[in-house]
Amino acid sequence: MxxxxxxxxxxxxxxxxxxxxxxxxxxxxxxxxxxxxxxxxxxxQFMKMLQSRSPLYLVKYLKSLGKNNAAYFFRIQSQTHRNMLSDLRQIRKMRKEKKIKKLSDYVEKIMSQYYVKKTNRVMCWKFEFINEVYNILALALSDQYYAPNKFNVDEPSALLDLLKLPIDKTKDITPFVFGDRSTYQEGTDQDIEGRKFRKLLTHFELRIRFAKFHIEKCYLYHQVASKHLSQGHYDECCFYARLSIKESRECNNALWNFLSIMLIVKANAVQYKVERTKEALDMAVDILEHINSPELNKFIDLCLHCNEEEYLLRLLAISSRISKTSKASSAYKNDE
Incomplete structure (x- = not known):
């Protein structure tokens, strides 16, 4: 009025x-x-009509609407910042305690559910936070690669033991049933691990589609390659590991490049591809020139030595086999 x-x-x-x-x-x-x-x-009567159309509490609310919105935005921004600091402390604590599996699951949970929805306006340091989280995870994953104090290089499965890979991992072949749809869906409904793997694969592929930063794509491709390696899909593992290497070069991150190369090394080592394993290890040696880590250098040197021993054992086995066949053929000719 x-x-x-x-x-x-x-x-x-x-x-x-x-x-x-x-x-x-x-x-x-x-x-x-x-x-x-x-x-x-x-x-x-007209005064009551005006008051009902625009009550006093509404007028007061409209006057203070800008202040209320600013206060609400500040509360959300402050809470997000506190959550960022808390999560970073938790991630560093898990890395210090060497809980790699728990750390990986925790990073995937917070980055795919909470922080992916936050805008740059709410998270003022979003890129720096994402970079820090994935770099800590990369450091934790690289801590797994170390040279044991007492390690026997002369064993046939020395490289697999060093990479902490199973020696013989046989998968049950799904029987083919004509007309059964589950035959074409890579496993039956009883295959819980297979269903879990396909669900994770779909989740990562969806995240890759909307990922903005190269380091995030590098992490996602690395996770997909790691899941394929655990399922025995070695060609797919190498394919996604190369995509991760490409993204790591875009963001100039040598550590994620090294981790992706190690997935290729594991995939080739499980298949006993000695020459390709050596090529991948040589790539890792080139990458380690940009990483100041004596422990990783020692680990790769030990891997090269194990691979060389395996190569020599194979040559000896082939030469002995050739000599046996030649002796057998010569004996057969003499009998004739």
Whole structure:
């Protein structure tokens, strides 16, 4: 109403004002009293209509709407910042305790459910936070590669033991059943691990589609390659590991490049591809020139030595086999 309330108060008091309603004017007194009352009721009715359309609490709310929005945004921003610091402390603690599996699951949980929905306006340091989280995870994964104090290089499975890979991992072949749809879906409903793997694969592929940063794509490709390696899909593992290497070069991250190369080394070592394993290890040696880590250098040197021993054993086995066949053929000719 602003300053109109003066007029409304004047009309309210005018109904019983003795200066207007004179006792001497008997005819005009009733007329003036009736007019002033009716006009005040009209004004009062319109005032209630205006108040119902725009109540006082709404006016007050609209006046303070900007302040309320700013205060709410500040609370969300402050809470997000506190969550970032808390998660970083938790991630560093897990790395210090060497809980690699738990750390990997925790990083995937927070990065795929909470922080992926936050905008740069809410997370002022979003890129720096993502970079820090994935770099800590890469450091934790690289801590797994170390040279044991007492390690026998002469064993046939020395390289697999060094890479912590199973020596013989046989998978049950799904029997083919004509007309059964599960045959074409890579496993039956009883294959819980297979269903879990396909679900994770779909989840990572969806995240790759919407990933903005190269280091995030590098991490996602590495995870997909790691899952394929655990399922025995070695060609797919090498394919996604090369994609991860490509993304790591885009973001100039040598550590993720090294981790992706190690997946290729594992895939080739499990298949006993000695020459390809050596090529991948040579790539790792080139990458380690940009990483100041004596422990990783020692580990790769030991891997090269194990691979060389395996190569020599294979040559000896082939030469002995050739000599046996040649002796058998010569003996057969002599008998003839």
């Amino acid at each position: 602003n300053n109109s309330w003066y007029d409304i108060l004047f009309m309210k008091l005018l109904r019983k004002n003795p200066s207007l309603l004179l006792e001497q004017c008997k005819r005009s007194k009733e007329i003036m009293e009736d007019i002033s009352t009716k006009q005040y009721e009209i004004v009062r």
